[in-house]
Amino acid sequence: MFITFIFASMLRVATPILLAALGECYVQNAGILNLGIEGIMLFSAFTGFLAAVATNSSLIGLLAGLGTGLLLGFLLAVLYVTLKSDQIVVGIAFSLSAIGFTSLYFRLLYGTTLPKLPVKEWVINIPELAAIPIIGRMFFNQPFLVYVSIALVPFFYYVLYKTRFGLKIRTLGENPMVADTAGVNVFLYRYIVMLIGGLLAGLGGAYLSLYQVSLFQDNLIQGRGYVAIAIVMFARWNPLKILGGALLYGVAEAFAGAIQALGYLRTVPAEIILMLPYIITILGLVVLARRARFPPAFARPYRREMR
Amino acid sequence: MSEKNYVVQMIGITKSFPGVVANKNIDFDLKKGEIHGLLGENGAGKTTLMNILYGFYRPDEGEIYIEGKRVKMRSPKDALKLGIGMVYQHFTLVPEFKVVENVMLGMDIVGQKIGLKATASLIEEQAKQLGFTVNPWSKVADLSLGEQQRVEILKVLLRGAKVIILDEPTSVLAPVEVAGLFNVLKQLVSQGKSIVFITHKLNEAMELCDRITVLRAGRKIGTLDKSEITSTLEIVRMMFGVEAEPALAAEVPRTFGKEVLKVENLVVQSDRGVDAVKGVSFSIREGEILGLAGIDGNGQKELAEALSGIRSIKSGKIYFKGEDVTRLGAGDLHVRGISYITDDRISEGLIQDFTLAENITLKDFRKNDMKRSLFLDWKKASKIAKEVIKEYELAAAKPNSLVQTLSGGTQQKLLVAREIGGEASLIIANQPTHGVDAKTTAYIRKKLVEKASKGAAVLLISNDLDEIFSCANTIAVIYEGKILGILDRQSATREDIAYLMIGVKRD
Numbered sequence: 001m002f003i004t005f006i007f008a009s010m011l012r013v014a015t016p017i018l019l020a021a022l023g024e025c026y027v028q029n030a031g032i033l034n035l036g037i038e039g040i041m042l043f044s045a046f047t048g049f050l051a052a053v054a055t056n057s058s059l060i061g062l063l064a065g066l067g068t069g070l071l072l073g074f075l076l077a078v079l080y081v082t083l084k085s086d087q088i089v090v091g092i093a094f095s096l097s098a099i100g101f102t103s104l105y106f107r108l109l110y111g112t113t114l115p116k117l118p119v120k121e122w123v124i125n126i127p128e129l130a131a132i133p134i135i136g137r138m139f140f141n142q143p144f145l146v147y148v149s150i151a152l153v154p155f156f157y158y159v160l161y162k163t164r165f166g167l168k169i170r171t172l173g174e175n176p177m178v179a180d181t182a183g184v185n186v187f188l189y190r191y192i193v194m195l196i197g198g199l200l201a202g203l204g205g206a207y208l209s210l211y212q213v214s215l216f217q218d219n220l221i222q223g224r225g226y227v228a229i230a231i232v233m234f235a236r237w238n239p240l241k242i243l244g245g246a247l248l249y250g251v252a253e254a255f256a257g258a259i260q261a262l263g264y265l266r267t268v269p270a271e272i273i274l275m276l277p278y279i280i281t282i283l284g285l286v287v288l289a290r291r292a293r294f295p296p297a298f299a300r301p302y303r304r305e306m307r
Numbered sequence: 308m309s310e311k312n313y314v315v316q317m318i319g320i321t322k323s324f325p326g327v328v329a330n331k332n333i334d335f336d337l338k339k340g341e342i343h344g345l346l347g348e349n350g351a352g353k354t355t356l357m358n359i360l361y362g363f364y365r366p367d368e369g370e371i372y373i374e375g376k377r378v379k380m381r382s383p384k385d386a387l388k389l390g391i392g393m394v395y396q397h398f399t400l401v402p403e404f405k406v407v408e409n410v411m412l413g414m415d416i417v418g419q420k421i422g423l424k425a426t427a428s429l430i431e432e433q434a435k436q437l438g439f440t441v442n443p444w445s446k447v448a449d450l451s452l453g454e455q456q457r458v459e460i461l462k463v464l465l466r467g468a469k470v471i472i473l474d475e476p477t478s479v480l481a482p483v484e485v486a487g488l489f490n491v492l493k494q495l496v497s498q499g500k501s502i503v504f505i506t507h508k509l510n511e512a513m514e515l516c517d518r519i520t521v522l523r524a525g526r527k528i529g530t531l532d533k534s535e536i537t538s539t540l541e542i543v544r545m546m547f548g549v550e551a552e553p554a555l556a557a558e559v560p561r562t563f564g565k566e567v568l569k570v571e572n573l574v575v576q577s578d579r580g581v582d583a584v585k586g587v588s589f590s591i592r593e594g595e596i597l598g599l600a601g602i603d604g605n606g607q608k609e610l611a612e613a614l615s616g617i618r619s620i621k622s623g624k625i626y627f628k629g630e631d632v633t634r635l636g637a638g639d640l641h642v643r644g645i646s647y648i649t650d651d652r653i654s655e656g657l658i659q660d661f662t663l664a665e666n667i668t669l670k671d672f673r674k675n676d677m678k679r680s681l682f683l684d685w686k687k688a689s690k691i692a693k694e695v696i697k698e699y700e701l702a703a704a705k706p707n708s709l710v711q712t713l714s715g716g717t718q719q720k721l722l723v724a725r726e727i728g729g730e731a732s733l734i735i736a737n738q739p740t741h742g743v744d745a746k747t748t749a750y751i752r753k754k755l756v757e758k759a760s761k762g763a764a765v766l767l768i769s770n771d772l773d774e775i776f777s778c779a780n781t782i783a784v785i786y787e788g789k790i791l792g793i794l795d796r797q798s799a800t801r802e803d804i805a806y807l808m809i810g811v812k813r814d
Contacts, residue, residue: 178400178401
């Protein structure tokens with residue numbers, strides 16, 4: 001029962017982290033640190049929720065979250081790339097203001113009565129196969145986005161390491177001047193990765209409110225954006241390893257969920273158990289990211305006219 | 308002016324950076340099939356002018372014609388499309404990438420949308436045509452500087468360049484490799500390419516170039532056809548404004564004072580955890596310049612860092628004026644009077660985002676005369692900076708100029724000024740004239756000798772025999788982390804030292 005529970009939910013809870021981390025992987029490979037990812041996820045969870053309630057469609061909710069992510073990715077790109085602001089300061093300020101903004105408007109719109117979410121659309125369920133013990137529900141009863149996010153992993157890996165586009169992205173993180181002198185438009189490509197990062201973070205945020213926890217509340221993301229950043233780093237900017245990191249987080253969260261849902265370990269305070277995924281993330285960072293080689297141009301805006 | 312045989316014409320180019328006019332109304336042209344030398348000392352504006360031709364900088368004023376047609380370039384992309392390529396002094400290669408990845412980047416911009424394998428075979432083909440071989444699949448970091456330069460040249464050629472700009476291409480090469488490079492360049496010209504060759508080495512320009520243009524302090528002094536040049540003195544005068552001072556530094560004092568530095572069996576590890584300095588012992592007295600000769604990478608850097616307190620010591624002892632300072636850090640050593648001129652001014656010596664005045668006071672902010680109650684005395688700092696600018700003739704700099712806007716030579720003078728300006732009694736100078744022009748070099752050497760004659764002890768680490776012989780009283784040679792010999796300058800010959808530098812001990 002316990003194991004089945006973990007298997008059934010680990011992919012589901014790993015999905016928003018995986019989506020956000022895949023986007024952030026491109027962003028960081030191009031030499032940008034987007035700490036605003038947490039804020040993008042929160043805004044998108046919020047707009048996705050609003051749109052889903054208003055249209056009674058969880059798919060339209062997802063699309064709204066995706067659009068919000070694109071828009072905010074663009075906004076942050078203007079700040080990071082064009083205005084060359086400090087990426088750490090801007091990213092944190094943005095993510096903090098997202099908490100205040102979404103909490104306030106959620107109350108203004110709904111007061112204390114929680115709206116009812118539409119039925120989740122496009123959940124793939126093959127009852128015969130899902131009945132397979134232990135792993136059945138893990139593979140055959142999940143929202144479609146779970147499958148999409150996993151399918152994106154090899155795709156992102158291939159594009160990053162095997163295509164011209166990926167080569168340009170990686171060069172930006174190594175040394176933007178090299179890219180510039182090779183005729184690559186540094187600003188354009190950094191905008192592109194920010195749009196990709198925003199889109200995927202937005203999708204992850206909306207998925208979280210609509211498909212995973214099925215509600216919206218203050219600070220719904222609870223640091224998942226930052227966890228995604230940490231996973232990108234300890235996966236050494238490699239999409240395949242990011243899948244591993246996201247699954248590790250997924251297992252930890254599913255484990256914590258299973259303990260609570262099935263009523264084990266009642267003597268241990270719930271807060272301790274809920275800390276588990278974050279502790280795993282910190283351990284991952286300490287053990288694996290300690291000797292990581294960061295992209296040399298990491299978090300540094302590019303200016304051409306320097307000697 | 309619009310003759311057909313000019314591939315490039317630049318007219319009235321002016322470019323300024325905050326606080327510095329780098330180019331002032333410069334005309335430059337390049338004929339098809341020629342090698343045009345662009346000469347000048349550091350900070351003369353050579354690289355800036357070529358960065359404008361490569362679209363990397365936009366000129367404030369001026370016009371550029373390529374094959375007679377007026378062009379406006381917004382980025383290197385436009386220049387590449389027009390068939391202009393540039394090989395930078397500090398290579399624009401990603402060390403972590405393979406050769407083929409470095410070459411492929413940007414090929415699509417000139418319409419070559421091909422994959423890694425196709426690019427690799429193009430590389431091999433082009434290299435073969437020029438008479439050398441390159442493995443497209445090796446990592447750039449594993450190549451020697453000479454090999455990296457060949458990759459840069461291949462890269463530029465495969466992007467379809469007809470005009471090739473090379474910025475100080477010989478500065479990274481060993482003498483044997485220089486001949487190889489010149490052969491390649493001559494071959495390219497015979498294939499119809501046109502080359503701009505930036506250098507501050509007169510002999511190279513005379514050997515290779517068809518015409519020579521001299522810049523000084525951001526202005527063009529003149530262009531000469533090689534056939535018109537009767538003596539090199541003419542060009543030296545154009546470069547420096549006056550007859551250059553003889554490269555030699557000074558009468559060297561023969562009487563030394565007390566022992567200042569004593570090193571016993573010092574062992575120091577490199578970043579990779581292997582012993583880089585393997586048990587060296589030597590001492591330096593007041594007024595003495597110990598020249599430590601050696602080819603780069605034989606433990607000099609690690610030794611210099613250990614002595615200045617920024618690298619920990621595995622075993623052995625260091626005594627400074629009789630005190631055991633083996634375990635002391637950089638701050639304590641600086642207070643005691645040890646100063647350190649690093650060989651990496653850009654990332655270790657100076658803070659690029661700080662102003663000149665801030666960099667000057669960087670090590671002395673603790674001193675009481677730099678304080679005004681709780682605060683730093685910026686007026687004083689600015690005054691010191693002005694004195695340094697005057698004394699060291701820092702071209703076009705102001706106390707509040709950002710260091711990143713200064714030329715390499717100016718930055719080096721600033722670093723030297725800060726390190727030897729105070730009351731240092733031991734100066735560790737690692738390649739103090741690396742990458743600076745002849746005039747600045749002579750100036751820095753003179754300053755070091757002056758300092759020694761006032762009683763300081765100097766450890767001068769250099770791979771340049773001229774430098775060693777013009778400054779040092781005593782010469783030590785380091786090879787693979789060991790000192791192979793310590794000789795008196797009076798009795799040592801260049802040949803003795805040169806053999807020791809390559810590890811050969813003769814009887």
